[in-house]
Amino acid sequence: MEPQKRRPFTIRVERGPQCVVVRLGGSATIDQADLLNHELRGLAGEPFRRVVLDLSDMDFICSMGLGALIVAHVVSQRRKADVVLVAPQPAVREVLETTRLSMIFPIFADVASAIA
């Protein structure tokens, strides 16, 4: 965690045959939440069996960002698919644990494990 080094929020999408890997980078702040929600909701509606959110490069998430993750989870579940998280940084993991969202999102150590 290094709050002095602010990086812009980034979303990189890599579509595979069965899974989509979404690599989130930087800070998911309140002004980025609508974008994140739009992207994840759309991907969750596509015919993947799993949406993999790689959080290893994301240093911050607010509750509106968490809301975007939950929307993706709910949309995926309706299709019998799921959303999983990869390698959240300690500060982000603590936010997930504080809100108990770590109970509904499986967390993997790396992307390879998540798509296996």
Add this chain to the structure above:
Amino acid sequence: MSEFSRLVTQSDLTAVRAVEPPILAELRRHRYTDEAVFAVRLALEEALANAVNHGNRRDASKRIRVEYRVDGRQAVIRIRDEGPGFRRGEVADPTSPENIEKPCGRGIMLMEAYMNRIRWNRKGNQVEMVKRNE
């Protein structure tokens, strides 16, 4: 004891974040830990989002007023919107089974978890948050 600094911002999720850098810079100047800076940043984001989304209902003609005072002992931040206010007791627990999959409602919980003290004025349109430098 230093006086409060005062900022006024538009009720917009992008514009409102302009209040963050001067507050976080003061925390660093007073050598708050990285964890404390993260906590204040998170609580600030949550309080500002609540002011924009729930207090002022994203009405860009309304304003949000921020007061802050940071010293070596503690940071005190007040955020006030122009909305009708709310009652803390009427906000549902976002971690309960019936709410855990709802996309909203975690901001207050995070503010309370990451700051040392949170309190609202009687009307419920101003929150005061305190983070100790420890």
